Amino acid sequence: MLRFAVRRTIATAITLVTISAVTFFLFFALPSDPALLACGKVCPPELLALVRRNLGLDQPVMAQFVAWLAGIFAGRDYPGLGYCPAPCLGYSFVNRAPVFETIMDRLPVTLSLTIGAAVIFLTFGVATGILAALRQGRPLDKVASVASLVGASVQIYFVGTLALYFLVYQGKLLPSPSYVPLTENPLGWATGLLLPWVVLAIIFTANYTRMTRSTMVENLSEDYVRTARAKGMPARTVILRFALRGTLIPIVTIFGVDLGTLIGGAIITETTFGLQGIGRLSVRAVTYSDLPTLMATVLVAAGAIVVMNAVVDALYAVIDPRVRLT
Template sequence: MLPFITRRTLGAVVTLVIISAVTFFLFFAVPADPARLACGKVCPPELLEQARHNLGLDQPLFVQFVAWLAGIFVGRDYEGLGACPAPCLGYSFVNRAPVFETILDRLPLTISLTIGAAAVFLTFGVATGIIAALRQGRPLDKIASVSSLIGASVQIYFIGTLAMYFLVYQNQILWRPRYVEFSQDPIGWAQGLLLPWLVLAIIFTANYTRMTRSTMVEQLSEDYVRTARAKGMSGRSVVMRFAMRGTLTPIITIFGVDLGALIGGAIITEQTFGLQGLGQLSVRAVTYSDLPMLMATVLVAAAAIVVFNIIVDVLYAFIDPRVRLS
């Protein structure tokens, strides 16, 4: 197990370096001048040259990338802006604040949104899929299939807007979306994120219901499941001890990808409910051409997906005894 984790970790580091290189060269190869973006619209030539020097833009592009990559581990000193301690992702062109500090400020909201929504859609999606598979061809199965198809077809900005109007503004059934730190007010934290959790979970619950149902139906027809039933095991034991293990493997695979993507920023959800998380931050970075912030959000999203994929691979060995990691 340890050699496998070591290899995957090294592979993840290489993957992140490649992603950061592609991101860096892509955004610094655009026609827009990063120095002018950092200096502002009205910038005299002498200040423009000073900004270019302070940001290290007068160096070759490869040297700039090496300096930016090294700054993540050892920090970096920007002339005119001050020292940027490790991990340094540069200074924002918009607010002149360290990018890493801004990421840390927005990350708790995104994590809270992800954890709450994931708990809802994983619980309801898997449970509904199992029930539909056990009632295959019956009315409950058809209702679950139609509901999941409708849920997978709607968009977050559409259903989120309707939910805000009917559940918050019109009838005051739920609380207006807002973010409160969990350590300060756990109840207010849950109340403020409950509506985004439910709306975000609708889309994902539909996907997990369909995935769980199809996989469970396939597992229930396997020889080892029929053998367990022939030996007199109860239906519950057959489902939980045998069929469920085979069903969990593809579910955990897509769950790892979804969780990493949500940690990277639930852009549409945060935009719909006005939440200031990583998704909102990336939108502002694109709008204002804030290249350091945009590169940082891309790197964080990629790191989240890579890390959760490693965790998923390790979990395979514990869920399915047929999988051996070495």
């Protein structure tokens, strides 16, 4: 297990450096003038000259990349603007602030949205899928199949708009979506994010229901499950100890990808409900031509997916003893 952890950590670090290099060269080597993209839409000549000097565009591209990568770990000084402490993901010339500070300010919103929705769609999706598999061909199975098909077909902006209109503006059943820090007001935090949680969970619950049902049906027909039943084990033990463990492997796999993607920014959900998270930040970066912020949000999204995949790989052996990590 220790050897696996070391190898996986090294592979994750190499992957992150590779993603950083690809992202940097994509944004800095391909454009004819990266300074124009980093300066923002309103960029006076004196600011443009300052941006070019701070980005080191007079240096070779590899030297620019090394300086940018070193700044992530050691910080970097931007003459005329200020010092960007480590981890320095760049300096936003539009906001006049280090990008990492802006991301950390938006991260609690995205994490709150992600974790709350994940608890809902993982719980309901897996539970509904298991019940549908155990009652294969019965009314519950058919209803769950139809509901999951409908849920997977609708879009977040469509369901979100309807939910806002009927539950918030017309029905007055729920408060308008907003973010309140959990440490300040736990009740306000939960009520303000309840509607975004439910809407986001509707889409993902459908996928987890279908995945759990199909995998559970397959595992229930495996030889080791039939052997456990033949030995007279209680149905609950057979389902939870044997069939469910095999079912959780693909569920954990897609959950890791989904969680990493949501941490990287639920752009449509945050935009629909007006939440100022990382996804909304990336949209704003595109709108205002804020290249450093856009690069940082891309790296955060990619890094979240890579790290979550590494965590998922480590969980395989915990969930299923047949998996050996060496």
